[in-house]
Amino acid sequence: MKIGFIGLGIMGKPMAKNLLKAGHELVVFDINKENVDNVTAAGAKAASSTADAASQTPVLITMLPNSPHVKAVVLGEKGILEGAKPGTILIDMSSIAPLASQEVEKACAAKKIKMIDAPVSGGEPKAIDGTLAIMVGGDKTVFEEVQPILLNMGSTAVYCGAIGAGNTTKLANQIVVGLNIAAVAEALTLVKKAGVDPQLVFEAIRGGLAGSTVLNAKAPMMIESNFKPGFKIDLHIKDLANALDTGHGVGAPLPLTALVREMMETLHADGFGQDDHSALARYYAKVSGAKIGK
Numbered sequence: 001m002k003i004g005f006i007g008l009g010i011m012g013k014p015m016a017k018n019l020l021k022a023g024h025e026l027v028v029f030d031i032n033k034e035n036v037d038n039v040t041a042a043g044a045k046a047a048s049s050t051a052d053a054a055s056q057t058p059v060l061i062t063m064l065p066n067s068p069h070v071k072a073v074v075l076g077e078k079g080i081l082e083g084a085k086p087g088t089i090l091i092d093m094s095s096i097a098p099l100a101s102q103e104v105e106k107a108c109a110a111k112k113i114k115m116i117d118a119p120v121s122g123g124e125p126k127a128i129d130g131t132l133a134i135m136v137g138g139d140k141t142v143f144e145e146v147q148p149i150l151l152n153m154g155s156t157a158v159y160c161g162a163i164g165a166g167n168t169t170k171l172a173n174q175i176v177v178g179l180n181i182a183a184v185a186e187a188l189t190l191v192k193k194a195g196v197d198p199q200l201v202f203e204a205i206r207g208g209l210a211g212s213t214v215l216n217a218k219a220p221m222m223i224e225s226n227f228k229p230g231f232k233i234d235l236h237i238k239d240l241a242n243a244l245d246t247g248h249g250v251g252a253p254l255p256l257t258a259l260v261r262e263m264m265e266t267l268h269a270d271g272f273g274q275d276d277h278s279a280l281a282r283y284y285a286k287v288s289g290a291k292i293g294k
């Protein structure tokens with residue numbers, strides 16, 4: 001299948017490479033030329049714009065930071081709606097506000113472009129392994145049509161409901177992940193202050209009820225003071241802000257989400273917005289005076 005891929009960042013790059021490995025022909029675009037070069041070196045063809053990629057491919061994938069980027073790439077100048085033929089399928093895999101997915105889908109439908117939202121969880125390691133968890137909203141028949149493509153990038157692709165449901169599911173995921181990371185940072189700061197080795201605590205509790213994918217991935221990073229992203233604090237702020245907006249819209253108060261978002265805003269203000277979200281450990285170092293890592 002000939003697929004257009006727009007947005008070749010931390011996630012888009014390995015996802016595009018897995019599509020190439022699966023035998024698809026790729027036409028790619030990103031405003032960052034270095035990212036384009038990285039993927040063309042693996043066999044993709046570069047387009048001169050998003051519209052150019054859209055004019056050549058029956059299926060398009062976008063993997064962009066947030067709602068304004070997706071709106072610009074789909075609705076804007078030299079964007080998808082300018083280039084795509086009627087019948088084209090757009091799979092937006094970015095994590096954006098569910099309301100934005102609904103707005104963009106409406107504009108696509110008016111031009112007979114079929115759009116689904118299909119954000120992912122698993123971060124860069126699972127993007128590289130092709131084992132992402134993919135959550136999908138939109139027309140179920142479109143989902144079924146592109147499911148094999150999704151499974152070239154992920155190990156699961158679950159249909160969650162109408163357009164926007166994929167991103168609503170992703171917000172739930174980001175709440176669970178963000179609050180879990182804060183809990184790990186809080187707990188490991190406590191043990192460090194109390195004079196117990198955080199590494200031994202990690203080993204002791206990981207097999208019990210406190211064990212989690214988040215604990216396994218993020219505790220070692222905190223212990224090593226390695227905050228290389230991964231998933232950036234600034235992107236997680238974006239997701240929690242989208243969760244709070246959505247929560248306020250539907251009447252679901254999210255007090256813990258609000259608290260962790262403010263911790264992340266503190267890190268952003270301190271210049272750590274580009275760090276991995278495990279840098280929540282830095283917030284606890286600031287308020288406790290004790291660093292988990294060496």
Ligand code: NAD
Nearest residue numbers: 007008009010011030031032064065094095123124230231
């Ligand atoms: P990133 O910032 O590394 O990559 C985004 C890419 O989009 C960049 O290469 C950028 O140049 C490109 N871009 C921006 N505007 C563009 C435009 N107008 N036209 C073409 N390209 C444009 O971000 P990422 O970490 O790859 O994340 C992408 C999405 O996936 C985000 O919504 C994020 O929340 C989500 N996500 C990320 C992770 C992770 O661990 N990094 C995990 C799950 C989901």
